[in-house]
Structure formats: C-alpha cells, structure tokens
Amino acid sequence: MADFLESKSTNLQRAFLIGVQTSDMPDGEGTELLAELRELVENLGITVTRAVLVNLRSPTPATLLGSGKTTELIDLAHEDEADVIVIDETLSPAQQRNWEKQSEIAVIDRQEVILEVFADRAHTREAVLQVALARMEYSLPRLTRAWTHLSRQRGKGSLGGEGETQLEQDRRIVRDRITRLKAELIEVRQQRDVQRRRRLRVPVPTAAIVGYTNAGKSSLLNALTGAHVLAENKLFATLDPTTRQLLLRGNQKLLVTDTVGFIRRLPHGLVEAFKATLEEVVVADFLIHVLDLTNPNFAKHHATTLAVLDELGATGKTILTVFNKDDAATDALRSQARGLAPDALFVSAKTGAGLPALEDHCVELIANTLASTELLVPHERYDVIARLHSLGDVQEQEHRDDGVYLRGRFPATQAGLFGPFVLAPKR
Structure with missing residues (x-):
C-alpha cells in the first residue's frame, strides 16, 4: 500500500511563511530566522507567496499564536492561494492538527522543512538511513494527520472503529521501521569504525572542517586537497562526511574531513540521527571552523556551531577559526570578524588567498600535539x-x-x- 507518511500532497508549489519574534529573542532575530526559513523552503523548489512576522507575547496551547491572529493569517494564506503554511517554530502535534483543521491547508513547522531538505540531499546509504530515522521519529506522534478522513468512520463498538484500528497499525509499522533503521545504522557505524581503525594503524593527524551550512566548507576542502567534493551554493549541499589527504610542508600528512553544515534550531532528532556522521568531529585532533565572511550574521552562525559542538561533546577540541570568502568581503565585515575572533585566519577558497597561512597553522597545531x-x-x-x-x-x-x-x-x-x-x- 502507499506509504501513509507520504499521504500529504506532493504537489506543494506555493508556501505562506509565518515567522515569530518573542520577547525573549534579541531584536531582529525573528526577521533573520524568517529569511533563513525562506531560503530553506525555496531550496525545496517551493515558491514563497508571502512571509509574515508575528510579535508573540505569550504562546497559546491551541495554535501557538492565538485564535484571532491564527484566523487572520489563514485568511491571508487563502488569499495567496497557498498550498502549505510554514511556521518558523516547533509545533506540537495538537497545534499542527488544529492549524490544518481550521485552514484546510497543509501546515508544517521549521523542523519538518529541515527534515525535507535533508531528505532531498541524502544520497549515501548512511545519510538516507539517518534522515529516514529522524523523519520516522518526528512523524510518530503526528500520525493522526494522515488519517483524519477516517475519524468520521469510527464505530461505537469495543474495538473503536476503522480509523482507530488503522492508526494503531500505522504506529506499529513506524515503530518497526524505527527499530530496523537503528539496527542498520549500528551496522553502518561499525563499518565506519573499522575504516577508522584501519586509518589509525598508520596514524596520521586528522582535522574536521565544521561550520554553518553554506559557509564554503566543501569548497575549502577542494581548494586545500585538490579533491572534487560537491560544492554548491545551497543549504546542506552534501550530508556525507568526506575525508581527503592534505600534504603539508615537510611531507607532513593530514587527513581532513568535511562534515554536514550546522543551522540554527537544528532539530534535536537530527543531531542524534547524525551522530554517526558528526562523530568525525569528536575523534579529530583539531577542528577548522569555517565562517562565511560575506554573511552579516556570521556572529550568530559562530555561536550556533559552538552550541552544536558542545552538544556533541567536542568543546574541548582545539579550534582554528577561518573566515572564508575574503575576496568578496568588505573592510567593515573584516573588522567585525577580528573583534569576534582575533586569532582567526582570512582565506578565499575561490582565489587561494590565505591558504598557505592556513596550512602553516595546521603544521603548528600538529606539532603542538606531539x-x-x-x-x-x-x-x-x-x-x-x-x-x-x-x-x-x-x-x-x-x-x-x-x-x-x-x-x-x-x-x-x-x-x-x-x-x-x-x-x-x-x-
């Protein structure tokens, strides 16, 4: 039978976006997050009809935003002939159902958008398994959304009726899938561990490139090692860790691994699901933290990456901060960057500027560990x-x-x- 988790329309072409600015958020953060949500949605090939920012004093249990504001926004979404309403917050299953019941439009939150983007980018078996696990765990408490049309068919007998029976079957199916996915991921992690142990037989220093999504991590790996890793100007262009060898001066070898990009409000389930991918960060001798110097929000991106590293247990690592895209940056941004990270390096993966200094710093970091x-x-x-x-x-x-x-x-x-x-x- 058709997968009930895919029962929502796959022909979503027009999205109505709702951002939220709460009293405990810094001024302007809601606007920045809404702009980031727009980019995430557009990366899925969906046209954004309108993006509205709501100032929220206190959330309400039913719809998060209150009945009056919810009705007003739904009217605007219908006016735009939107296929989907995207809310830049984490909605509870009940809030999501209430929005869909009132609007009669598909409603998703930021977590589901990020999950869909990850699913669109996953290619290798490991990445596909990790995304599938995160999606299943996210969907389990929301299965009633897929079977609302059966609620009218419920009987009065002791078994509860067709809708309830189907829902229980679906829950068992999802739980079984989650169990199988976890087992397959354990197998993949064991294979990765074997590969890592083989590398350690001939111990070569290792570095992991980390940073906010679309900061230019893959481009930097390509520029340093001459690799041909996929490097596109879009969020989460690659989800799979790629390791290449960098030959430094004195014939010193360094294994450099490119990792999945981070993002603000990354769903916790994705952090858990991607620990097999991100564990390269934990075992690396040091980290190269790449920031996009041309992005005016790089300070927030810097904080986000450090927060995720803390969640991974990698905060004790030596971190070399590198500002990429220096060829396209302004003096004002460079000054701001120096204030944020005085010891940072400025490079351009595009032109090669600053790469020799980065390699020299890598040699020094390797030497300091011995x-x-x-x-x-x-x-x-x-x-x-x-x-x-x-x-x-x-x-x-x-x-x-x-x-x-x-x-x-x-x-x-x-x-x-x-x-x-x-x-x-x-x-």
Missing part, C-alpha cells in the same frame, strides 16, 4: 627517516659522521619505530 624528540638514525636507515618525515614534524636535520641527527615531534604511537634511535637528554 613531544619534541632528538634522534640519531644510522645512515643506512633512510627508510626510518622517510617515515618520520611523513608521520611527524621534522624541525631540524643534520648529517653527521655517525648518522643523521633529527629533532622534531613524532606520534607516541610510532615509538617502536624511532625508539631505538632516541638520544639521551644532555646533562
């Missing part, structure tokens, strides 16, 4: 010397009569390789 060691390697063991150059940071090298002197920082996991050649400390 202890300084002095070695004397026999001349005939150039295999050891070459390996040390590839795995660590060789800061000094000198050819002597009794061997090659090296001073540098090397991973402790490679002590078996360089241990026999360590020089005793001078007294």
Whole structure:
C-alpha cells in the first residue's frame, strides 16, 4: 500500500511563511530566522507567496499564536492561494492538527522543512538511513494527520472503529521501521569504525572542517586537497562526511574531513540521527571552523556551531577559526570578524588567498600535539627517516659522521619505530 507518511500532497508549489519574534529573542532575530526559513523552503523548489512576522507575547496551547491572529493569517494564506503554511517554530502535534483543521491547508513547522531538505540531499546509504530515522521519529506522534478522513468512520463498538484500528497499525509499522533503521545504522557505524581503525594503524593527524551550512566548507576542502567534493551554493549541499589527504610542508600528512553544515534550531532528532556522521568531529585532533565572511550574521552562525559542538561533546577540541570568502568581503565585515575572533585566519577558497597561512597553522597545531624528540638514525636507515618525515614534524636535520641527527615531534604511537634511535637528554 502507499506509504501513509507520504499521504500529504506532493504537489506543494506555493508556501505562506509565518515567522515569530518573542520577547525573549534579541531584536531582529525573528526577521533573520524568517529569511533563513525562506531560503530553506525555496531550496525545496517551493515558491514563497508571502512571509509574515508575528510579535508573540505569550504562546497559546491551541495554535501557538492565538485564535484571532491564527484566523487572520489563514485568511491571508487563502488569499495567496497557498498550498502549505510554514511556521518558523516547533509545533506540537495538537497545534499542527488544529492549524490544518481550521485552514484546510497543509501546515508544517521549521523542523519538518529541515527534515525535507535533508531528505532531498541524502544520497549515501548512511545519510538516507539517518534522515529516514529522524523523519520516522518526528512523524510518530503526528500520525493522526494522515488519517483524519477516517475519524468520521469510527464505530461505537469495543474495538473503536476503522480509523482507530488503522492508526494503531500505522504506529506499529513506524515503530518497526524505527527499530530496523537503528539496527542498520549500528551496522553502518561499525563499518565506519573499522575504516577508522584501519586509518589509525598508520596514524596520521586528522582535522574536521565544521561550520554553518553554506559557509564554503566543501569548497575549502577542494581548494586545500585538490579533491572534487560537491560544492554548491545551497543549504546542506552534501550530508556525507568526506575525508581527503592534505600534504603539508615537510611531507607532513593530514587527513581532513568535511562534515554536514550546522543551522540554527537544528532539530534535536537530527543531531542524534547524525551522530554517526558528526562523530568525525569528536575523534579529530583539531577542528577548522569555517565562517562565511560575506554573511552579516556570521556572529550568530559562530555561536550556533559552538552550541552544536558542545552538544556533541567536542568543546574541548582545539579550534582554528577561518573566515572564508575574503575576496568578496568588505573592510567593515573584516573588522567585525577580528573583534569576534582575533586569532582567526582570512582565506578565499575561490582565489587561494590565505591558504598557505592556513596550512602553516595546521603544521603548528600538529606539532603542538606531539613531544619534541632528538634522534640519531644510522645512515643506512633512510627508510626510518622517510617515515618520520611523513608521520611527524621534522624541525631540524643534520648529517653527521655517525648518522643523521633529527629533532622534531613524532606520534607516541610510532615509538617502536624511532625508539631505538632516541638520544639521551644532555646533562
């Protein structure tokens, strides 16, 4: 049978947007979030007929916005011949049903829009599974929306009638799907863990690129490594982590991973569902936090990313802040950026400006995680010397009569390789 979760019309072409500015929100934040919602909706190929901002003193249980304001907005949506009303808040299942009953129009909230955008972008098995799990968990308490036409058919017998029976069947179907999806995700995570352990057999430093969606993370990865990762000017262009090797000066290798972009009011269910993807952030040696210098809201994007990192348990990581798109920025924005992050770097993935400085900082961060060691390697063991150059940071090298002197920082996991050649400390 047709999937009941897809029972709402798939021919939604015109959206009426409602933003909310509450008393506990900073001035103007409602307007910024509404603009972001417009971009999310338009990324789904839906035309926005109108976007209205509502000043909300206190939410009401029935419709969030109160009966008078709700009626007024529904009239405007009908006037625009909208197919869907999108509210930039998290609606309870009851509020969503009340809106749809009164308006006779499909009504969705910000969470559902983000879920749909993620679903549209998911391609690999892992991303598809993660999105499917988040959508199922979101939909479970809202199943009555799909079967409102059966409510009129309910009987008076002890079994409750057709609508109730169908609803219980649907709930069981969704719970079974959630169980299967979680099992499949465990399998995917185990496969990813095996891949990671293989990488760690030859320990190479790792960095994860994080940041707000559409900040230019994939473009930066491409510019640094010469990769060809999908990099489009749209929200959540890629959901799947991509790891590429970056060769730094001194033949130092660094594995760089591009991660899914963050967004304000990211549904908690998506954070949970995407932990398999975002766990690359947790295990990385350091993070490269990319911000779009041309976006006037980069300070809020900066705060959002740090909040999500905190939720992931990654706040203790060393973070290198990088402002991208410097080639298109104004002096005023650069000044504002320096005030937000005085030690930040300014780069352009498009022109390549600032990338050498970024690579030098990566070398320094790698070196800072390792202890300084002095070695004397026999001349005939150039295999050891070459390996040390590839795995660590060789800061000094000198050819002597009794061997090659090296001073540098090397991973402790490679002590078996360089241990026999360590020089005793001078007294």
